[in-house]
Amino acid sequence: MRQNSTLIATQRAPAYSNTALAALVEENRVHRDVYLDPALFELEMERIWGKAWIYVGHESQVKNPGDYLSTTIGREPVLMVRDNRGEVNVIYNRCGHKGAKVVAKPCGSATMFRCPYHGWTFHLDGKLNATPHKCGYDDTDFDPEDPQFSMQKVARVESYRGFVFASLSAQGEDLKTFMGATLETIDNMVDRSPQSEVEVVGTCLPYFHDCNWKMFFENLNDAQHPMVCHASVGVATRRVVKQLPQGAAVPKEVEIIYPFGSSYEFFDELGVSVMARGHSFMGGRQSIHSAYAEIPGYMDSMIAAHGRERTEQVLGSNRHNTAIYPSFTIKDAVQIIRVVRPVAVDKTLIQTWHFRLKGAPEEMLHRTITYSRLINSPASMVGPDDWDCYARMQESLHSDSAEWVDMRRYIGREQSEGGITRASGTSDLSMRNQYRAWSDYMTQGQQ
Template sequence: MTYSKEKIGRLVEEARVHRSVYTDPELFELEMDRIWGHSWVYVGHESQLAKPGEFITTTVGKEPVILVRDKADAIHVLYNRCGHKGSKVTARPCGKNSVFRCPYHGWTYQLDGKLQMTPHKIGYENTGFDPEDPQFSLRPVARVASHRGFVFACLASDGPDFREFMQDTIATIDNMVDRSPEGEVEVVGNCLPYMHDCNWKMFVENLNDAVHPMVAHASVGKATEKLMKSLPEGTPYPPEAEIIFPFGSAYDLFDSMKVTTMPYGHSYMGGEQSIHTGYSDIPGYFEALVAGHGEDKAKTILSRNRHNTTVYPSFTIKDAVQVIRVVRPISVNQTLIQSWHFRLKGAPEQLLHRTITYSRLINSPASMVGPDDWDVYSRMQESLQSNAAEWVDMHRYLGRDELVEDSDLKRAPGTSDLTMRNQYQAWLEYMTVETAA
């Protein structure tokens, strides 16, 4: 261990961070334990496990886990590690099982993780082996919580409970689900995976970085504008143009959207207004929402319009678009981003079409926007290895944050670096809390 509490403390200043936070494999391993092992990390959505026995596999930090619904309809998050020799009991991304059976020696587990059977029992007689001992089961993670179907896990038994941890980000999940006339959402299809050649924090910082779109995404913004201007007057803009064009907006628009931060590193941009506000109405949707919730509530739901909400470190959500992007760190310089898409139950199918179109245009490796970001992340990851300079800057709008009355929230113009400074305060708290001096 070469990182003392004091040494880690010297990596983060008020408005800059040391480049090693993105490049040092030892810091990455510490993050997996101290941040990803102690925060609430998004695992999956209950609609992916609609029936007993259905499961998905994923990771919490670097820990492989299984999210499964048992025969009594209870949800479990289990470490994907056989209690015998340690093999993953399943390598499938999703499926439906009546039990989990290890492919190595055939130890078999119930859906709640309890050891059900070991083959060739006579060899264990009078050895002191106790099949009831929990160490031989599929171990559950320390804590699991679900909010409106969104399941999070915490590997540590101590620390804030789920609601305290989530802060005001719960309102973004609620808004997305309330946009369903039936008040429920469901995952559609598999995720859209996008491997990034960068440290996980570069992606998380980008979510509410509003100084980059008009530069990094300028070409697609200009091309879309040219197309829109070429249309005969009165012609409705194609839905694809409505989605892409705002990415080329000026600094003023993003400043007016404002960013809001909260404890534990979370943040969101927008609120009443965002780059998603100007989308055309979808026929029949408002009427369905009114039928489900009443007119007043329907109007309130649609008036809330956040851009990206970041639940640090793992989960980012666009309520107005019904897309989440989930962060799965692989190594210090590799991060898998998974985009998942949701159907608003009871809403016209055209809404889901827009959700998928959004991801194809913005989030996909083959999109017109995502690769712009991928390119700059890769450049940063490479050049931060250079000895040219030691620090990465976060000075924009420093010292001009507003405190939101009667809350822990801070607010600043949309192009502020406040969200990054807030993330690094959380990073520092996680990374130094258990370190020996």
């Protein structure tokens, strides 16, 4: 027995000292092991995904008491659930009895949770309600009020304008401090609604990637790849435009896909901005989303609600991807978020969720869904281009011919002001910034 305990303890001990972890990230390159080593993935689950604020879901997905959403934080199964007092809780999806996963459905509504194994029931805030045939506990020290028998609450939960994040760690900064300047992207998306409110529509579009989660995250503000990786969509859409009858409107599908074939100069001009904790965004006034045609009635509904000046201010901001490290990325101008759910060192689930701008013409939502089908879906013209490259990296990084992955493009040509550092759009700045955060999390600030 003692031997077994020792064995378990040995297996869980970190295989990396802080010095060894720090050595994996240099100023201009990272060691391939950050993508390949299962031991590092385990440490990431503890030191990054177990500490940072991780996106859980949107309050509109749990509108009424009893509504729940089942998801994961890192690899921890959790439920986001609205209780009878109207509070949004995030609880571990684990029975306080034998540890079975209590809820199997991705979402639904319940008055109480009941474990399918032995029938223990739990209130909507996770507290134990009842155990069947309880006389069996009469002569034991079983105390139903003891919190150990509940479905446990996640350490910290905070919401910003309906977006619910949780941290598995009781210690740390609050959500707003964590998000910093990325808060403005969430504000911008919500303020694009005439009612200053958004809601999730339908379920997510899931897409499993055969790669490490960090490859997806690096790609978000990697503007060196579209003109190469997505070259075919540029060619195809240019051909469609050429064949249009004179004066014909450009189809909205072309409008959405075409910018993915933009030039190095276009993306350089957009610029990339990074901040503490690994967050980043591209663009500002301009992005690949800023040249969309106006949808009839939308501008009028915004001006009626917010006035012209405020409307122009809101719609004049067009960030590309805003990446909130490590779990969340948002396109404010398209009303889409993508959420990272790491599964294994070489497997990652990406969930795309779509939002309705309350009070806006329904055509706005149609554009959001169309965008997702054309760009994010596993059957789209753009997403699989990226996926193929991630899978190639995941495969060939195993080659012993080289150890390092390069990230030095435009290094030393950044400019910092007010906590934000900016560079040309095709810089590797956002990647270098992510690995600075990775290193801080992984070494717990003690390099």
